[in-house]
Amino acid sequence: MTTEQVERVRRFNRTVAERIGVLHDRYLGGARPYGQARLLWQIGDEGPHDIRGVRARLGLDSGYVSRLLRALERDGLVAVEPHPRDRRVRTVRLTEAGRRERALLNDRSDALATALLAPLDARQRDRLTSAMAEVERLLTASVVSVDVLDPGHPDAAYCLRSYAAELQELFEGGFDPAHSLLPDPGELRAPRGLFLVARLHGEPVGCAGLKLPAGAPAEIKRLWVHPRARGLGLARRLLSELEERAARHGCDVVRLDTNQALEAATRLYRGSGYAEVPAFNDEPYAHHWFEKRLTPGTR
Template identity: 60%
Template sequence: MDATAIGQVRRFQRTVTQRIGALSDRFLARNRPLGQARLLWEIGAHGSEIRALRARLELDSGYVSRLLRSLEADGLVVVDDGGSDGRVRTARLTAAGVAEREELDRRSDEVAASILEPLSVTQRDRLVAAMSEVERLLLASMVSIDVLDPRHPSARHCVQAYVGELARRFDGGFDPARSISADDHELRLPAGMLLVAALHAEPVGCVALKLHPESAAAEIKRMWVDPSVRGLGLGRRLLAEAEGRAVANGARTLRLETNKALTEAIALYRAAGYREVEAFNDEPYAHHWFEKRHGPAGP
């Protein structure tokens, strides 16, 4: 990794934490540090499951428990017992907690305004645009990609969302039973795998691989990115991850087919070095077939 880039990231972190007041144990001039204030805000007006809070903020359970105990002691939060099994515990704001959250919102607006006020209109526009870009890139860096069993709930969610989107976008809909299969047993090694992307512990994308060691070729299937994270480069990253996994398992050629309605996917494949070829299967929903070679073909 480039040392200059790492140094710039660290300088940015120091500047931001100081400018927003994160270093003080009295964030926004309230009698609590940033961690407590952020947790109060995340709980929200309707409450939140504690495990969801941990996932969204990427905090360990012990630290979240300590923050919640502090907020409970101040009379701002109540935590239920999770019912009979005690596993699904929920934090809710008290009336005092709602009032405190509203006050934090007001003061946060004031801090944001104080950042913008000294700048010219042009500088404000530049800063806001830069912040938006930084936020998107930081979100992109927070996405994880892992191989999951096709029966995992996150994997099921992605595949169902994929099927639903194709059904909406294809002329005449989409019936996976008519399409070339990518069944559970085909998406487990050594036959294949399913890669799932997650952000804040929520599934936001997937891509499947069907490996064919006898032909040194692999098929890319079930490529999907949640609309909420499109524009973060996740499609390109999923594709590259699938290619790397395929090559690591002996594939030298990557193949995929797609429908004419998926114009953004077609553009992605071409930009990633895939070339359009003659049809290599009888997929009824395909209009375009693509191929990409990695290294020399096998004998």
């Protein structure tokens, strides 16, 4: 990234902060600052919610969230209670007064959005809202984390179950993991391989595995992205991360196979420099086999 790009981001942040009113002690002319108002909105009308999940969604530390909740609870807007099945877990829900204040916040937020758009003509409004949608998508992509996990980790297991369930729906005749050449979990653990899991706001939204067999090309397995995280460039990011890690392990070739029903995946592989090659395994669910030669500095 360049110095100019960093400065553009900073200017954008300052402009947004000024225009949406987060600098004021009383957000949207209400009785509380932005942090309390945002938390009140995040809790929502439905509940109760696990406080840890709310905190992860907002990316806030536990001490700050506790202070915000105490202020809201003192004003009678939320109720903080132990989870009925696990008293170690705290939950939060809106009270009736909290729901009324949240409804008022929604009305005032609509009014603020209308005021931002009102001075613009129809073409400018379309440009602004389209740009906002793109910024939202890219900012969301920037908060996705990717970590190496054991394939037996609950988040990894969730991704693999979700992947298999989706293939069951997509493949003609369904998908039976018992008939697939699924890698043994040990093949996706160091030093024989690795398994990546992507998380958005603390929730698993994607995965990809890499086999690193001795004396053979690296092989990518089980690349999957949750439907709600598609459009963020995550599949390409996972693919690039595996390629980089394969190169770091001294591999100069990486392979993968895919099913004809996975058209988006096939387009991704072709667009990422993979060339179709003859079958290199007996995977019964594969119709296409791809290979890519890695170069120093592959990313």
